[in-house]
Amino acid sequence: MFFKKPLSSPRGVPLGDLEAALKPTTLKASRDGDTLIVKHERLVTRVSVSAPENPIADGAKIAALVTIKTELPTEFRDFVNKPGLLSLINRMATVGAVTEENGRFFVGSRLTVYEGEDAWNVQFGLMLYSVIAGADTVIGATRKMFFREPPRAAEPSSWTEQDFEFAHSYLSRVSVCTLGGLGLTAEFGLRKGEVSAVAGHHNTALWEMKADQPHPEMGSGLLCLLNMPHEIASKEKLDHIIGELNKLEMLGNDLPPHFGAWCSGKKDNNPAYVSFLPNALHSANGIALNMSAWAMFRAQIADAMLLTMGVR
Structure with missing residues (x-):
């Protein structure tokens, strides 16, 4: 045969x-x-x-x-x-x-x-x-x-201020974006005319990249966090929605790459998307900028998904 x-x-x-x-x-x-x-x-x-x-x-x-x-x-x-x-x-x-x-x-x-x-x-x-x-x-x-095991010993992150400056040079053209040491923060508007929480706008997603917060198991690298502005009073409903978002990511057709996870965010009552890149991935030129572009796209899609789930 x-x-x-x-x-x-x-x-x-x-x-x-x-x-x-x-x-x-x-x-x-x-x-x-x-x-x-x-x-x-x-x-x-x-x-x-x-x-x-x-x-x-x-x-x-x-x-x-x-x-x-x-x-x-x-x-x-x-x-x-x-x-x-x-x-x-x-x-x-x-x-x-x-x-x-x-x-x-x-x-x-x-x-x-x-x-x-x-x-x-x-x-x-x-x-x-x-x-x-x-x-x-x-x-x-x-x-x-x-x-309560001790976290993995962390060496300095491979991401430097120059990496964040490079990402900022592009993100600042399309969003309110600030630099701070080994980190970057940007806001992605989800509604027309809304660009920043500082201006009193409520419909912006907060994007952060930080090189000074090691992962407890992987060690040093780049923490990427996208916080959505949607607040969900019920803990059970929030957990259900987060689970559904992770399921949808696996089924996605025209969606940004899914290398991370939906979880509860900074407010504990909002959904957020987290990724952590190990130092070894720093050699992939422009990966931080790619993660940022995917986050901007993901924020818009998640906003639409949440709307279909009755979350505004």
Whole structure:
């Protein structure tokens, strides 16, 4: 019987390169058609490439959807299956969200790939770290939080003031944007004519990037946080909405890359989206600016999603 060798880059997604990048590690990778299966010590990650349901989005053509899922072990799944805990744990997300699907829990990320985009210099590293550490960092950070284990020793962040100045040079053209040491803050208007909370506007999303707040499990890097202005009085409703937003991110067609998690925000009654990039991703030129552009897009989409959920 003749067996056709699977393509190393289904729909233009470099699964073969991803598999090769994992060879020096202790992880074991194998192919099942358009899915890369990666076995950790106790976990299994699946990187699946599929065709989009609707390939046309605002004049652009979507080439592929990539989902990265690591199913959580039974004991962790039983632990997170409690009201309010999921959002709290997702506050410590790095490049993936703990998400529920049909009673099962996984750490998930997603990438929408457009034809002619050629952004693998940024996207590939995010995919690789989602596979290697997306689940382990969440599990490790959760253990540190609940069992009071000391955080990982952190060296200085690879992100410098020059990185934030570069991002500011672009963001300041489209938003109210300020610099401060190893950080940047921008406001994204969600309604016509609303640009800043300082001006008394209530419908702006707050975007922050900080290089001086290490992750308890991953150590130094870049913290990225998007706080939505919507306030939800009911804790149960907020937790439900956050869960739904993370589910929608995994199903997204024309959505910005999902390498992070929805969780409760600074006010404790608002939704927020958090990501944490390790120092190793600093070498991807312009990644902080990419994260900012995706956050601006995400804020607009989340505002529309929240409206459909009855949140204004």
